[in-house]
Amino acid sequence: MKVLTFNPQRCDGTRACEVTCAETWFKVTDVAKSSIRIQPKEAGFGAQFCIQCGQCIDVCPTNALFQDKQGIVRVRKQLCVGCLSCVGFCPYGVMYFDTAQTLVFKCIACGQCVKACPTQALEIIETDNVSTDLWERKSR
Amino acid sequence: MSKSTLKMLAAFGYEVPTIDRGYAGQTLYVNVGSGTITAKPVTEDMKTKFIGGRGFDLWLLWHGVKDGTKWNDPENEVVISSGPCGGTTQYPGSGKSIAAAISPLTDVVIDSNAGGHFGPYLKFAGWDAIEVQGKAERDVVVYINGPGGQVQLWEVPEDCPTDTHVLGHWLLEQFADDEQDKQQLAFVTAGTGSEHTLMGCLNFSLYDRKRQDLRYKQAGRGGIGTVFRHKKIKALVVKGFPVKGNLNHPADLERIVRVGADMQREVATWDPVQNRMRSRGTSYLVQIMDDYDLLPVMNYKFGSHPETPKINGDIWEARYTQGLPDGCWYGCTVACAHAVDNWKVRTGPYKGSCVIVDGPEYETIAGVGSNCGIFEPWAILEMNFYCDTYGIDTISFGTGMAFAMECYEAGILDPEKTCGLELNFGNAEAALEVLHQMGRGEGFGLIFGLGIRKMKTYFIEHFGADPQFVNDIGMEAKGLEYSEYLTKESLAQQGGYGLTNKGPQHDEAWLIFMDQVNNELPTFEDKAEALHYFPMWRTWFGLCGFCKLPWNDVVDPKNKLSSEPQKIMHHVENYRQIFIGVTGQEITYDDIITQSERVYNLQRVFNIRLGHGLRDHDAIPYRSAGPVIEEEYHSREERYDQQLREWLNLDPAAMTVAEKMAAHRQYREDRYEGLIDAVYKRRGWTNNGVPTPEKLQALGIDYPEVVEVVKRHL
Numbered sequence: 001m002k003v004l005t006f007n008p009q010r011c012d013g014t015r016a017c018e019v020t021c022a023e024t025w026f027k028v029t030d031v032a033k034s035s036i037r038i039q040p041k042e043a044g045f046g047a048q049f050c051i052q053c054g055q056c057i058d059v060c061p062t063n064a065l066f067q068d069k070q071g072i073v074r075v076r077k078q079l080c081v082g083c084l085s086c087v088g089f090c091p092y093g094v095m096y097f098d099t100a101q102t103l104v105f106k107c108i109a110c111g112q113c114v115k116a117c118p119t120q121a122l123e124i125i126e127t128d129n130v131s132t133d134l135w136e137r138k139s140r
Numbered sequence: 141m142s143k144s145t146l147k148m149l150a151a152f153g154y155e156v157p158t159i160d161r162g163y164a165g166q167t168l169y170v171n172v173g174s175g176t177i178t179a180k181p182v183t184e185d186m187k188t189k190f191i192g193g194r195g196f197d198l199w200l201l202w203h204g205v206k207d208g209t210k211w212n213d214p215e216n217e218v219v220i221s222s223g224p225c226g227g228t229t230q231y232p233g234s235g236k237s238i239a240a241a242i243s244p245l246t247d248v249v250i251d252s253n254a255g256g257h258f259g260p261y262l263k264f265a266g267w268d269a270i271e272v273q274g275k276a277e278r279d280v281v282v283y284i285n286g287p288g289g290q291v292q293l294w295e296v297p298e299d300c301p302t303d304t305h306v307l308g309h310w311l312l313e314q315f316a317d318d319e320q321d322k323q324q325l326a327f328v329t330a331g332t333g334s335e336h337t338l339m340g341c342l343n344f345s346l347y348d349r350k351r352q353d354l355r356y357k358q359a360g361r362g363g364i365g366t367v368f369r370h371k372k373i374k375a376l377v378v379k380g381f382p383v384k385g386n387l388n389h390p391a392d393l394e395r396i397v398r399v400g401a402d403m404q405r406e407v408a409t410w411d412p413v414q415n416r417m418r419s420r421g422t423s424y425l426v427q428i429m430d431d432y433d434l435l436p437v438m439n440y441k442f443g444s445h446p447e448t449p450k451i452n453g454d455i456w457e458a459r460y461t462q463g464l465p466d467g468c469w470y471g472c473t474v475a476c477a478h479a480v481d482n483w484k485v486r487t488g489p490y491k492g493s494c495v496i497v498d499g500p501e502y503e504t505i506a507g508v509g510s511n512c513g514i515f516e517p518w519a520i521l522e523m524n525f526y527c528d529t530y531g532i533d534t535i536s537f538g539t540g541m542a543f544a545m546e547c548y549e550a551g552i553l554d555p556e557k558t559c560g561l562e563l564n565f566g567n568a569e570a571a572l573e574v575l576h577q578m579g580r581g582e583g584f585g586l587i588f589g590l591g592i593r594k595m596k597t598y599f600i601e602h603f604g605a606d607p608q609f610v611n612d613i614g615m616e617a618k619g620l621e622y623s624e625y626l627t628k629e630s631l632a633q634q635g636g637y638g639l640t641n642k643g644p645q646h647d648e649a650w651l652i653f654m655d656q657v658n659n660e661l662p663t664f665e666d667k668a669e670a671l672h673y674f675p676m677w678r679t680w681f682g683l684c685g686f687c688k689l690p691w692n693d694v695v696d697p698k699n700k701l702s703s704e705p706q707k708i709m710h711h712v713e714n715y716r717q718i719f720i721g722v723t724g725q726e727i728t729y730d731d732i733i734t735q736s737e738r739v740y741n742l743q744r745v746f747n748i749r750l751g752h753g754l755r756d757h758d759a760i761p762y763r764s765a766g767p768v769i770e771e772e773y774h775s776r777e778e779r780y781d782q783q784l785r786e787w788l789n790l791d792p793a794a795m796t797v798a799e800k801m802a803a804h805r806q807y808r809e810d811r812y813e814g815l816i817d818a819v820y821k822r823r824g825w826t827n828n829g830v831p832t833p834e835k836l837q838a839l840g841i842d843y844p845e846v847v848e849v850v851k852r853h854l
Contacts, residue, residue, distance in 0.1 A: 061465040062349050082385020083229040083471030088404020099393050102385030
């Protein structure tokens with residue numbers, strides 16, 4: 001499947017990805033509405049975003065979460081009851097909640113952040129290995 | 141199945157109000173006898189004093205009945221309400237419905253709670269409570285159509301089923317236009333057993349989107365299902381709106397989301413290494429209770445049994461379907477509402493059918509299992525299924541059966557009196573046949589269905605039973621059968637059962653571990669304080685629409701470092717935050733207790749008004765305090781002998797077993813009376829258990845009609 005991956009060695013902390021994500025999906029610049037989160041680390045920066053593992057799907061009581069044909073975990077907005085089950089049970093803390101719409105949101109590997117990144121730290125790649133290795137892709 | 145022809149008896153149009161901070165602002169009154177349907181406003185006084193849920197139930201019931209109303213009088217009501225926080229999806233266990241009525245078992249007010257979708261859907265359809273009064277001539281369904289803004293009273297045809305698992309599908313057929321509709325419908329039903337017994341329960345449905353089928357949770361206690369069927373109600377049906385995360389229109393959703401997300405993470409982190417509720421539900425308790433000699437075995441004679449591993453949590457974990465989000469309301473990740481799918485029924489009218497068995501939960505496993513000496517999972521499943529679909533409370537059935545079995549083994553009953561059934565402990569087939577007789581309304585099932593209190597009278601009058609013996613071993617208080625914990629070594633829990641308003645049900649106080657295991661309540665005053673705080677705290681869940689389990693069945697270990705770990709204050713704080721977040725009303729921890737005290741004291745006065753509720757009515761059967769028969773004494777002889785030496789300075793070696801038991805009895809009964817004195821004092825009641833006018837005034841519930849009741853007993 002095609003998923004997002006992050007190369008910490010290339011990130012300069014501009015955080016254009018967060019702003020772009022929030023703008024793309026919520027039409028705001030508030031990075032709290034971003035599905036990718038950049039944090040400073042001891043050396044450089046780290047990123048967190050959904051790795052499409054799908055563990056949230058069984059936790060959802062309403063079938064609002066599903067894996068699409070491309071393997072991406074998506075939200076059926078009309079079914080989401082805003083119960084936070086997936087938010088609390090996401091092992092990676094990358095399912096978020098929008099109070100205004102009372103809906104969850106997450107990275108669906110749309111690739112807008114990849115285009116926005118000035119240092120090419122983000123990339124959409126084809127892989128079946130869904131793990132947090134995707135947050136620490138090494139330079140080729 | 142196709143749509144049947146229903147005959148409309150009455151209809152009432154209404155404009156669905158906007159839910160404001162957890163309240164619809166009105167309650168629904170339906171008289172199934174006269175066809176009267178009206179809306180009643182929810183006053184600020186009601187919201188401030190009684191909050192919702194059980195508080196609203198009691199307030200409406202208080203005004204609906206008379207001093208002398210009996211359970212089967214038409215003016216008795218079935219009242220159901222969730223509460224302002226009910227329907228919150230962001231915090232586990234926030235969708236409870238609380239039902240109340242005058243009970244056929246106790247003749248006082250019974251309150252009983254259940255999960256399922258009815259309470260929240262009812263509120264979102266525009267009603268904070270439903271109050272059903274009167275008695276219909278023929279079977280009826282009350283239909284509350286939120287999206288359509290209509291309440292309708294329908295007469296149903298004779299082919300309308302009564303047993304819940306069949307009736308539920310019939311109701312879906314009648315009221316759901318499509319798949320989406322199925323998710324928006326919720327029912328309250330009973331069953332044929334509710335028609336023939338006094339221990340009828342209510343089933344609250346939920347449409348399980350993963351299983352694409354109906355599930356049921358039970359408001360089991362006290363015979364509300366019996367009242368329901370006596371009124372000839374087949375079902376209450378509500379069609380709600382599609383569930384969203386903000387249907388309560390809370391004052392501060394951000395605040396709710398903050399604590400909700402934290403709690404979901406707490407469940408995710410700690411449940412797998414603590415009680416594993418998500419895979420075993422409350423069945424995890426079976427082995428723990430056995431290990432601590434607290435599991436009721438053979439009518440509470442014993443507290444453990446070598447065969448318990450055959451029915452403990454591991455067994456049920458293997459039987460429950462795993463990996464499904466088994467919450468009884470959206471967002472409950474504690475998910476204790478497990479089920480056994482595709483159970484092929486082995487006995488009775490539904491033999492051969494494949495059904496979902498909702499549960500079994502701890503109380504059912506202990507009640508129809510160990511307490512009856514039955515350690516066969518198939519029999520527990522079978523009884524669980526039939527109790528639910530017949531509309532019979534598994535706790536009253538289990539505790540009642542344990543009593544009947546001991547009476548059989550004591551020679552009070554014999555096959556001639558039981559219509560040929562050999563009701564020895566462990567005879568699952570015989571127990572099941574009694575259950576089927578209750579469904580059919582025949583045979584020994586009719587006597588059994590009266591409940592332990594009336595069975596005792598019947599056995600004394602008709603079978604020559606020794607009154608003291610049956611009164612000692614018949615595990616009921618106020619007429620309600622005990623739930624499933626052994627209390628002999630916990631005085632506080634003897635009070636936790638005996639000093640309740642509704643009868644011995646553990647939802648009010650569960651102090652065994654604090655008292656017996658951890659010895660944290662050494663004095664009468666300590667126990668009295670616990671019997672003030674915990675019943676009030678636990679009452680509060682039922683005012684707001686919360687479930688108690690997420691409070692103390694999964695807890696971040698940091699709690700152990702807090703000053704009062706047994707109160708789990710970081711969870712209390714969560715609940716306080718949600719209440720504030722929903723209602724916008726700032727409250728303190730003390731306010732929580734005061735809110736409950738108002739409702740609790742009103743219920744006490746209500747009981748007095750109905751001719752009960754005094755000190756005499758807080759008596760407990762001796763078996764809950766000590767050994768009744770020598771076999772029991774011998775089973776814990778070392779412990780009892782040691783107690784004689786330490787507590788009473790007696791030499792057991794110089795005493796017969798009968799003398800030792802008599803000494804224990806004197807001591808234990810005196811101790812219970814001492815506990816009553818201390819608890820009444822702490823609760824602000826007279827020595828006869830009557831709330832004083834000063835107490836009522838301090839709580840702000842000194843309404844003239846309330847004060848008038850207590851004045852008669854001062």
